[in-house]
Amino acid sequence: REHLYKNGTDNLAMVSVDVETSQVVALVGSADFSNSTYGELNVATDALIEPGSSIKPILDYSPLFMEREGVNYGPGSILRDENINKLYCAGYSGGCSLTNATNTFYGDVTIRFSLGHSLNIAAVKALYINGIDNSLEIAHALGDTTYCEGREGYGLSIAIGSGCGVKMVEHANAYASLARGGSYKDLAYVLEVKNA
Numbered sequence: 714r715e716h717l718y719k720n721g722t723d724n725l726a727m728v729s730v731d732v733e734t735s736q737v738v739a740l741v742g743s744a745d746f747s748n749s750t751y752g753e754l755n756v757a758t759d760a761l762i763e764p765g766s767s768i769k770p771i772l773d774y775s776p777l778f779m780e781r782e783g784v785n786y787g788p789g790s791i792l793r794d795e796n797i798n799k800l801y802c803a804g805y806s807g808g809c810s811l812t813n814a815t816n817t818f819y820g821d822v823t824i825r826f827s828l829g830h831s832l833n834i835a836a837v838k839a840l841y842i843n844g845i846d847n848s849l850e851i852a853h854a855l856g857d858t859t860y861c862e863g864r865e866g867y868g869l870s871i872a873i874g875s876g877c878g879v880k881m882v883e884h885a886n887a888y889a890s891l892a893r894g895g896s897y898k899d900l901a902y903v904l905e906v907k908n909a
Contacts (some may be wrong), residue, residue: 724748726756728885735889735898737882761859761878766831768852768860768874771887773839774828775895776851786842788825792835794818801837801869811837833873840872856887856897 729739742755754760777786795818802809813819813832827835840848845867852860861867861877870876882900890897 724751724756726760726881728757728882730882730885730889730900732889732892734901735886736901736904740882757881760880762881763874763877764860764879764884765874766833766836767884768857768879769828769831769836769872770891771855771857771884772848772852772860773836773843773872774824775855775891776843776848777824777839779851786824786839788828789823791821792824792827792838794820794822794827794832794834797834797837800841803868837869837872840869845869845871852887854897855890855895856883858883 724744725741726743727739727741728737730736731738740757742757743752746752756762778788794813798810801811811833813830813834818834819826819832822832822835824835824839826832843851849861849871853862857879860879860883861871864877867876886898886900
């Protein structure tokens with residue numbers, strides 16, 4: 714079987730974490746353990762995968778919504794959706810640009826709208842306001858401990874899930890931390906051992 718799925722992919726992985734306990738209730742590491750190319754690799758626990766836009770609530774908006782000195786932000790706050798290439802590209806001119814998936818700028822929009830429509834500009838602005846190191850510290854505290862771990866030279870592109878990877882099981886648990894109001898719990902794989 715050259716391709717398992719209609720979209721051309723040939724592997725999959727999945728993790729489900731119970732919000733209250735952080736117990737892993739379901740985990741699929743790959744589509745076929747017998748596949749000699751990747752089957753024995755547990756993609757859910759061992760691979761670093763670029764999270765794309767799924768990183769935005771954890772890395773960009775959670776830190777932005779924290780109480781701070783000066784301006785505070787919430788879902789109804791406005792972040793202008795506009796060309797920010799000068800900020801985003803930081804002097805790099807080799808084809809660097811940032812757009813939304815629609816190639817459209819929307820002007821004054823709420824953060825709620827930006828997140829709901831997965832707009833990139835507000836996410837990058839949020840990361841810039843928070844500071845990259847501060848945002849990574851918060852993402853790690855929520856459970857995404859491998860995101861950009863040990864990397865140097867990353868820039869604002871990590872706001873949209875590009876340039877760094879994260880373990881899928883950690884990313885699922887970071888979302889569970891968000892659902893608990895920001896309270897992290899270690900993942901639990903085994904509830905009890907009854908006998909040898």
